[in-house]
Amino acid sequence: MSEIGRLAIVLGFIVAIWGSAASILGGLRRDKALVASGTHAAYAFSALTGIAVLALLQLLLTRDFNVEYVASYSSSTLPLWYTIAALWGGMKGSLLWWTFILAVCNAVVQVQNRHKNRDQMPYVTATMLITGGFFLSLLVFVTDPFERLPFTPSEGSDLNPLLQNYWMTIHPPSLYIGFVSTTVPFAFALAALATGKLSDAWIRTTRRWALFSWFFLSLGNLFGAAWAYVVLGWGGYWAWDPVENAAFMPWLTSSAYLHSVMIQEKKDMLKVWNMVLVILTFALTIFGTFLTRSGVISSVHSFTQSGLGPFFLIFLGIILAVSLGLLVWRLPMLKSKNELESVFSREATFLLNNLMFVGIAFTVFWGTVFPVLSEWVRGVKITVGPPFFNQVNAPLGLALIFLMGVGPVIAWRRASWSSLKRAFAIPVFAGVATGVIALVMGAGNFYAIVAFSISSFALATMFTEFWKGMRVRQAMMGEAPWTALSRLIGKNRRRYGGYIVHVAMVMVFVGIVASSVFKIEKQTGIEIGQSVEIGGYDVRFDGIEDESTEHVEIRKAKLAVFDDGELLGFVYPEKRFYKKPEQPTTEVAIWSTIGSDLYTVLGTYDEASKIGVFQLFLNPMISWMWIGGFVLFLGTVVCMWPTYAERTAEATSRIPAGSKTTS
Amino acid sequence: MAVTLIGLVIVTAAAIFIAWPLLSGGGDSDAPVVPEMSALEKDKNAALEAIRELDFDQRLGKISDEDHAGLRADLEKRAMKALSAADAGSAGEPGLQSVTSHGASPSTSNAEAGGFCSSCGNQFKRDARFCVTCGKKLLKSGSGRGRRRTGS
Incomplete structure (x- = not known):
């Protein structure tokens, strides 16, 4: 074979x-x-x-x-x-x-x-x-x-x-599909440059592909985070590891493209920029592959290291040279027909949004390659840790969420002051109210309060968009509320599907903020029969069970979880000793609710004293990230579902030329 | 032996399949080609789409009546310009004819044009009572500006 x-x-x-x-x-x-x-x-x-x-x-x-x-x-x-x-x-x-x-x-x-x-x-x-x-x-x-x-x-x-781990069966394929399918928009962009057919035909042809690859990149990143969370056992899901960054960067540029492409379709602007984003997204997937496989950067993904780095670097160079060369050659044909009319317009918010995405992408890129560059240039390897990424990206992320709340309600071309006041009354109220509630409830962290407040502002915008749209349809068409809502979404899938995706992103964002700011961590020894308190939960150590198969030996701790003296259930964190290769692993156990995750890790167990050493984490609202993933799926499906006109066009194209249609 | 045979089959099949268009002279060249939408058609569609969105934005209160009127007039002009240009050049524009043919009748000219369906944006004939693309009932508004509302 x-x-x-x-x-x-x-x-x-x-x-x-x-x-x-x-x-x-x-x-x-x-x-x-x-x-x-x-x-x-x-x-x-x-x-x-x-x-x-x-x-x-x-x-x-x-x-x-x-x-x-x-x-x-x-x-x-x-x-x-x-x-x-x-x-x-x-x-x-x-x-x-x-x-x-x-x-x-x-x-x-x-x-x-x-x-x-x-x-x-x-x-x-x-x-x-x-x-x-x-x-x-x-x-x-x-x-x-x-x-x-x-x-x-x-x-x-x-x-x-x-x-x-079960994530192994879904994380790599979804990330690969996301990476690989960016080739399709890239190929069409190159073809448009090569043939000089630079109208937005290539954009319309690849619209679904761009969304498809973006969706799988999102899933790949989210699944990767979930995997890291359940397997690596340090209580978190994202560490700005070079390989995580490698998967995150194309997602950022691809997100930027999905937004800026609308400006090209509607306003005939940003043609060069869109080309650059498509080329960049593809180049970043190859760069990501280079990072993962070259071994130039140490990472949690070291299992895919090899000596293939130089080949990827050469291929990357060729891609950039050819595509940017073609782009420069065609520059005169890519002039914009329109100009930005006002900074208070939807176009302007789209531009800002693109700046944020690309800004984050650049920060991540810089933080990822800086250690390598410094080693090449000065011979000293400097590590760039999470604080750098968090400090720079947190404000940019906040700004993005804020724009998410502004963009949809602001008018194309120019917005008037009175329409702005009307549009933002409810969202601003929701944002301020959330901030006050968070403050009163004792969320002492400034960043978190701002983040919750802005998230709530963006969510309120999204809901008022659905609400107002539904009311207008009800009034215009005399439809029942649910009919009006479903037709509203059905008639403009891209817009409302996009809003659903925005809701998903806010959920993921809130999950990230809450779980990183309000995390509680405790490392402690517990004797069998004793319990320990963490974030309102009482955790009792009930004992140790050993299992053995020819493949693996498992040591399992039984922990009982109590809330206010009431037994909620049991979790079983494990230590595993694999026999081929001989390697220990940690299997965490999580008691997950919508409000928080109780994350338990078994460290060591001493037979003599009957004391187990555990690491316990309380990660608030982390499940919002995973639920956000489902909402994201829903929104993408709404966006991708063909419209009536597209379905009929597709059906017509299947009829051989020459035959007559009866209509 | 079996492996050699399978290998031979794979190589031969691939070679014949790839060389076939060259040997048969032209391969798929007779395959029907859906003509690309002409630039004018796209212009028209973009303008109609923008009009629909603009109207909806006005109803949602995102845009003032004054701005709405100005922007709408611009867009209507653009749509009509694209339409008349398309009709003028329709003899040399097979693309437009066949694209519109699954919507309005190919012979729809400006003289016969009744307006655009507000539900799907397709152009309809003056005497049409239903949109041929989406089936919506077309109600005469009598505005004479080539745009009818659907529904009540």
């Missing part, structure tokens, strides 16, 4: 070269046969990477330890789920998985555009095949996932225990 897999990647690499060359040549010479051959190459590329993935999966499932990858990342006792997840558990497999997702995206793009954008498609195909070909070239020439060992070990060295 490894021979088939090897053949598939070698052939896939050749096909990618042929396909991109044929596409570019066909596009330049307007040779339809060449272009069609390029399209077929794109489909063949998907099939071949699919075969390679299946081959690797087959080797993993049959536990063929003669294959180096299988021996390194699985074992005979690894459960089925994690054996499948081992596909992306190691560097080689994750590169193959990455290429496969890209190939699938490419095939979908080919199908979607088989009857349209025909002038641009050759360049889209070429861009995607070159990117895919680059990834395959690493597998073909540098690090072969199908490499065989000169001997067959009797047992594999198993998947890193930190990865043996």
Whole structure:
């Protein structure tokens, strides 16, 4: 099977070269046969990477330890789920998985555009095949996932225990889908630059893709945070680790793009800026891959380190040179037709919002690469810690939430003072009231009070938008409230779906603020039968249970959780000792409510004195982040759902040319 | 042996599939192509969309009546300009015809134009009673400015 897999990647690499060359040549010479051959190459590329993935999966499932990858990342006792997840558990497999997702995206793009954008498609195909070909070239020439060992070990060295967690099956795929699908808007942007068809056709074509990749980047980040929270056992979910930053930066530029693109569609402004954002987002995903795999920066993700760094850096350089070169060449064609009329307008809030996003992205970028730069230049490695990121980004984040409350109610072009007063009366009242309540309830932290107050201001704006819109429809159409609300959303999915996403972001923001400002932490020894108080909860240590399987040894503590003397339930924090490789891990146990998480970690247990050492955290409102994730999903679905006009247009495009429609 | 065979099949299949368009001379060249929306059509749609949003913003109280009237006049001018230009050049603009054909009838010209559906923004004929795109009932408002309200 490894021979088939090897053949598939070698052939896939050749096909990618042929396909991109044929596409570019066909596009330049307007040779339809060449272009069609390029399209077929794109489909063949998907099939071949699919075969390679299946081959690797087959080797993993049959536990063929003669294959180096299988021996390194699985074992005979690894459960089925994690054996499948081992596909992306190691560097080689994750590169193959990455290429496969890209190939699938490419095939979908080919199908979607088989009857349209025909002038641009050759360049889209070429861009995607070159990117895919680059990834395959690493597998073909540098690090072969199908490499065989000169001997067959009797047992594999198993998947890193930190990865043996259910998040492993969802976090990497969602983040990869988010990373990889940014290639689609990038490819269309390049095609627009190459063909000179710079109207907003490329933007409309890739609108859903941009949202799709943004959504998966959001999920990937959120899932990563959730994973870190339950696995790393330090009570938090985000540490401004370089790899977290690597995933966060494209999310920021992609968020900026989703906003600024509306200005281009409505006002024909910011054309160059949007190109830059799309190019930057894609470049940042490659940069992120470089960070993760080069080992230049130490990180919690060290399990994917390799010597591939220079290759990614070269590829990144080529991407930037080509795309920015094309952009400069086309600059004269990208002039704006309109100008900003007033600073009190929705356009202006959009511009500010873009500045914030890019400002945060730049801060994160700087903080991430500064240690490397300082080491290169001065030979001293300086670490940039969370305080730097928090100090700079917290005010920018606050400003973003504030804009979220301002943008939707302010009019396009220019807003009058009287309309501003009317629009902001309720939100400002809500914001101030929340601030006062927070103060009265004893939230002594200035930042937190401001954050809650601004969040409540933004939420109030969002709700009044829905409320007023619903009332207007009721009055205009004589509809019942629920009908009016659902039609209001249905008629303008992007706007109201966007608002739902904003509500989700406020929830995540509030969760972040509350859990970082009001966190309570306690490290303490508890004797069996004794209890300890933390943030209103009483935690009683009831005893230790030991379990053993051939895969892992588990030491489990039983903790009873009381609130006001009433038993709520039990949590079981664990220490695990994996046998292959021999490695201890900590399994936290969480008592989670909407108000707070009681987060328990078992440190050590002394048999003689019967004392267990625990780390206990009380993390307020952290579940808001995860609930926010669901709301975000809901909002994205509302945005992406095709409108009636789009559905009919799609149906019409399926009817072959020449046949008559009856309407 | 089996592996060699499978490998051969994969290589041959890929080669034939990719070379096919070159051998058959043109490949998918006969595939129907949905014409791209013309710039004028896009202009018109953008203006109509902006009008709908502007009207709604006015009802929500986000914009003063005075600003609303001024902005709306601009947008109406833009939509009408795009429309008349599109009709004037419709002989050389196959794209516009086929795009509008799944909405209003391709022969809809300015003379026959009744206005734009306020529900979906599509242009309708003067004698139309229902919008052909979204099926909304079109009520004559008698304003004579080419825009009718739907519903009550």
